[in-house]
Amino acid sequence: MSEPKKVGRRTFLNYAIAVVVTGVIVGAATYFAVPKGVTTVTAPGTTVTTTKTVTTTVTGTPTTSRTITMPPTVKELRLRHFYDLTLKDNRATAYNLVLSTFKQKYGVDVTVERLPYDKLDVKWIADFEARTMPELSLISPQYQPVHWRAGSLQPLNEYLDTLTSKEKEDLGLAKSVIDGYHTFDGKIIGLPFEIHTRAIFYRRNLLEAVGLTDLVNKLETKGVSDLDDLLNVARTIKKESKGKNPVTGGEMFPGLLHYYDVRGLVELYWAPFLWYYGGELYESPTGKASWHKGDAPIKATKYVVTWFSEELTPMDMLTTDAPTTRKQLVDGRLAMFIDGNYALPYYRSQGMDEKTLGIFKLPTKVFTNSWSIGMSPIIPQDRKDASWMFIKHWVIDMMPDFAATYGAAIPTTYSALERPELKTGTTGYYFNILKDVAEKNAKAIKHEHYAGLLDTLGPVLQKIVAEKITDEKEIASRLEKAANAFNEKFYP
Amino acid sequence: MKSKFYLLLILPTFFLIFGVKLFPISIIVLLSFYETTARISFDKPVGLENFISLLVEDRFLNNLRVTLIFVAETVIITLALSVALALALQRGGKLSSLARTLILLAWVIMGIAAAMMWRLAFDFFAGAINGILYFMGFPKVNLLLSPISALQAMIVTAVWRYTPFATILLWAGLKSIEREYYESAKVDGASRLQQFRYITLPLLKTTLLTVLLLLTIYSFYATEIPLALTGGGPFLSTETLSLRLYREAFEYFAWGRASAISIFLFALNLVIGLGYIRIYRGRR
Numbered sequence: 001m002s003e004p005k006k007v008g009r010r011t012f013l014n015y016a017i018a019v020v021v022t023g024v025i026v027g028a029a030t031y032f033a034v035p036k037g038v039t040t041v042t043a044p045g046t047t048v049t050t051t052k053t054v055t056t057t058v059t060g061t062p063t064t065s066r067t068i069t070m071p072p073t074v075k076e077l078r079l080r081h082f083y084d085l086t087l088k089d090n091r092a093t094a095y096n097l098v099l100s101t102f103k104q105k106y107g108v109d110v111t112v113e114r115l116p117y118d119k120l121d122v123k124w125i126a127d128f129e130a131r132t133m134p135e136l137s138l139i140s141p142q143y144q145p146v147h148w149r150a151g152s153l154q155p156l157n158e159y160l161d162t163l164t165s166k167e168k169e170d171l172g173l174a175k176s177v178i179d180g181y182h183t184f185d186g187k188i189i190g191l192p193f194e195i196h197t198r199a200i201f202y203r204r205n206l207l208e209a210v211g212l213t214d215l216v217n218k219l220e221t222k223g224v225s226d227l228d229d230l231l232n233v234a235r236t237i238k239k240e241s242k243g244k245n246p247v248t249g250g251e252m253f254p255g256l257l258h259y260y261d262v263r264g265l266v267e268l269y270w271a272p273f274l275w276y277y278g279g280e281l282y283e284s285p286t287g288k289a290s291w292h293k294g295d296a297p298i299k300a301t302k303y304v305v306t307w308f309s310e311e312l313t314p315m316d317m318l319t320t321d322a323p324t325t326r327k328q329l330v331d332g333r334l335a336m337f338i339d340g341n342y343a344l345p346y347y348r349s350q351g352m353d354e355k356t357l358g359i360f361k362l363p364t365k366v367f368t369n370s371w372s373i374g375m376s377p378i379i380p381q382d383r384k385d386a387s388w389m390f391i392k393h394w395v396i397d398m399m400p401d402f403a404a405t406y407g408a409a410i411p412t413t414y415s416a417l418e419r420p421e422l423k424t425g426t427t428g429y430y431f432n433i434l435k436d437v438a439e440k441n442a443k444a445i446k447h448e449h450y451a452g453l454l455d456t457l458g459p460v461l462q463k464i465v466a467e468k469i470t471d472e473k474e475i476a477s478r479l480e481k482a483a484n485a486f487n488e489k490f491y492p
Numbered sequence: 493m494k495s496k497f498y499l500l501l502i503l504p505t506f507f508l509i510f511g512v513k514l515f516p517i518s519i520i521v522l523l524s525f526y527e528t529t530a531r532i533s534f535d536k537p538v539g540l541e542n543f544i545s546l547l548v549e550d551r552f553l554n555n556l557r558v559t560l561i562f563v564a565e566t567v568i569i570t571l572a573l574s575v576a577l578a579l580a581l582q583r584g585g586k587l588s589s590l591a592r593t594l595i596l597l598a599w600v601i602m603g604i605a606a607a608m609m610w611r612l613a614f615d616f617f618a619g620a621i622n623g624i625l626y627f628m629g630f631p632k633v634n635l636l637l638s639p640i641s642a643l644q645a646m647i648v649t650a651v652w653r654y655t656p657f658a659t660i661l662l663w664a665g666l667k668s669i670e671r672e673y674y675e676s677a678k679v680d681g682a683s684r685l686q687q688f689r690y691i692t693l694p695l696l697k698t699t700l701l702t703v704l705l706l707l708t709i710y711s712f713y714a715t716e717i718p719l720a721l722t723g724g725g726p727f728l729s730t731e732t733l734s735l736r737l738y739r740e741a742f743e744y745f746a747w748g749r750a751s752a753i754s755i756f757l758f759a760l761n762l763v764i765g766l767g768y769i770r771i772y773r774g775r776r
Contacts, residue, residue, distance in 0.1 A: 019512045122742045150530035316616045319636040450742045459727035
């Protein structure tokens, strides 16, 4: 048998180039041939430069209201979520109640896929690009402008028009967050299922154990009057608890905040103080950074640094995350922590109640947001109708039962507020304070470049705190540099 | 005729490899010249602006600095450790097969799981490292609090993760060296160090280069370690180029800038890889 002829280098290269070129042509043709909708629309903080027409990804949308019923063709829906529904806490019970009653009522299974909360939106948009996505997902309030720009959420106006006037009135409790977070150019792209707000949780029984009964009475009846009062409360706790902490034997750190999560530290632990002193994070409607303007940011920053420089908050909190900090509070090493209503199921599961874990309001505006349920715009019409049935079931029909069972959610309907479980007992104790905060002290952070804004400002604040800088010129200079960097990057 | 048929048989593989790989690369190169704000689109060409804006940005220059330090330290320490471990395994013994299995465990664990495990270990309040220090009567240390120690913590995690893979490759390379060389050298009176220097190292050069290249590439593209261990903190001081790329793409949805960063990374890897090969060829 003769040996095969050797392949010449030129021949080999010719074939290889032919394959490569074929691959690129086929791939490019496949990509560009698929029609895509592109919009550039106004979101708060955006200056519209161009607008393009959305090509059809939303099909079969009627122009008049129609009666929505559960399509018989739909037997299963998929919901993306970030809570662990296998935990034995009130939240899991409440969520499972919604899912099970939906199945009982409509015979439709809702399968839950769990993702970390900071990955839900990213995955939703990536799946939208890939044209393969579940029907429903929890959507972060801060990423709503991005979803609007991407066209990755189905507007719900058509479905909201089918509600009765009584249902619309009931949903009116959530109007401010719907308008503030989930509406763009008149289109509502998600409905909130609970409102998140924050207050100061503190170890009531431990403070009483070290002899601070009068302080506890003050916090329970009057709260704190201003930021200086809050600081003095912290100083008193640290001083009076020294050597007397019934749990650790040492002192009790007032704690208050952790600085590991750069986004959390801006939203929860700096912005409220900025607002207190009259500052704003960004200009509206342009969205340009304004966190460096005036003396409000300097006062807010010096205030936070004081908590660390006086060791009211241990420096280690710079590397501690929220779950670890909660554990420190439960274990009695920390006396106080600014936390959200969503943390209550954890605290309750650790045996905390109104006698062991008190709550009082921050003397400032408080970052308040609302996660929403959003629907895919590229699913068939029957699955859209079924998805709407689920959203309505949760946000309106089941909201009273959901809120009463959860005991920590600030609900979205007036009818839910009437539930006696939310007015009395341990649940009522926490709920009344949190509802008061949501009604009177709420403030939103809604920015089209939310992640970029917080990632630009957060590390600068972290460093100022870590280095305990109190020089006003230095603080002003660093904040201004960060603001300029943000504006140059996003608003050149 | 026979040679053409031979080519036809391997054509589908070429099509798959070059067509499937080259198309995404082409898109990334194209995207780097565009600005995007949510979805991948080619609506707004910006020329070289993505590249230029990165090169003048303090944060990017810091990312570059951190990446180069991370890669250099990880590669050097991992290589030294793996050579030592491979030599130890080569000596054999009753426990060598058990040792090989245990060593591989670190490689088998997913990168993100390994990084989270080390995050827990370094934790100031509940971490194993501080637990041991406390037990021994030493004060606790917060290794993730300062930029320098946080970066070293990342390097420790990376070394722990990559050493098994490098060790097994090097050990396989050592196995391929014929015993006769060592026996002759022994007869000639060569010490262990001389055997290592004049027999082991030269004959292991190809494997060493392979391991060096792979370690460099893995280190450059290690996103899970900074993501899970430090989050790029404290105050972005441990944010590597790969983590920055991830953020630009999947958190800021700035696909154009992310593509530009990926081209930077590719270029860096290419330059370093070609450098390795040049040095290797120069010493042959």
